[in-house]
Amino acid sequence: MTRRLERPGPLLALVFALGFALTVAIPFAVNAAIVDPRVHDLPATGASISYQPVDGSAGVAYRAPGGWFYRESEVGSDSQRFSAPGESASIEVRFVPARTTARATLEDARGQDAGGLDLQTVAAGPSASRGERLWAMLPDGGAVGVAQIDVSGWAVVVTASGTAPGGAWTIVPDLLASVTTTEAESHTTDTTDGAS
């Protein structure tokens, strides 16, 4: 018996190619086609979202924008996405390990140098914790920002995309200004504070 591998019929090759393409495409297509029915509106006063490290050290919290909404599938313990009414804009907020500076944290989170960004300092709110807060507009019309609190090993990184509500991304520095530290022991994302 020859040990040479055979050429299969074109039908088998077609079945394989089609099966492979469908196996890859169908999960993406189905996921994209199904809109998450579990949508929750944030109240006008917003909602407090916090992250507490599992080692019990100081965590961070921020205030999500009032009037926006989120889908359950887009909110996790370390990242959350909120959308403006009509989905004209969205912000993604991530809790990330803090680096030596807020700029370094932002670069690490984005995976690219921040040299091309015009980073602006954000003034902290009266009840916010001490730390470094920076934000910048992006060339594509979006915005990014980072808030790094002195006593926490974690920082908040915000990425905004879409059409800025009212023509300006004031929502980004406002969110960064609201960042505070937390001391809770549990590892949770708290969306119960005013979220519906």
Added chain:
Amino acid sequence: MSWLLVPLTLAGAVAVVWYRLPTVVADPVVAVVAVGAQAVLGALLLLLLWAIDPLRPLGRPWIIVATAVVWGGGMCVFLSGFLNEQIDAVAAKLSLDPDLVLSAPVIEEAVKLLGVLALIGVGRRWVRDPLDGFVLGAAVGIGFLTVENVTYALSAAAEARDAAVPVTEAVTQSLLVRSALAVGSHSLYAGIAGFGLAALIVLHGRGRTGRGIAVFAAALTTTLAAHLLWDAEWGLTSPANVIPPAVIAVALVVIAAVLLRRGRLRLRTPTPAPADAPGTPASAP
């Protein structure tokens, strides 16, 4: 089909290494230990497969089995990594019971079976009996489970570090538990599904397509059900809860033993093969 299978197999192997490289770089010692342990496990499982293969005397090119292993450990693991996320997202949107993980059985078994199909395509001459599909599927499964075990060990190390618990203990536990359960999991899922696919092709060649479809459907249903039940949230922190997955593993071993025994009986009593189906010495399953 080799023009399609070979690039995809190589691309899968490169992709899984590239995709997992950050975790390997983060824990090089864990990576070396895990790869070494799983290389030994893979070799032992392949040796076991070689020993129980009733078709071994008829010959089979080693390159087919090797490609099966690389397909399982490369393309299957790589694709499952992000396709499972899509199915999980769909299940979450539909509020399906989170304790039942649909993604793993559906995606992983589909990608593994595609590998068996491609291997049958390039090695049709060596598909003389449905057991050839079992061997190819089991080889794909061995590749899958060994590479997946390495990724689980690396994840266990990262999680242990984040939780400030001993990394060595977490990695050892992950490797030991998953290696101990290796025989009754991915290798047999894919082996049984591969048996069904080969039965469909062999029986179709003998003009018994209906029976082939029935065997394929039964094998695929068994595989999907076993994988679904295996991945259900049993709460394995309690020793008593290990019983259900252990029962599944034993059931798969029994099914595989029955298929092998019946295969041996078929091979002892060969029937004349049709003229248009060279190399098919065995009768129907």
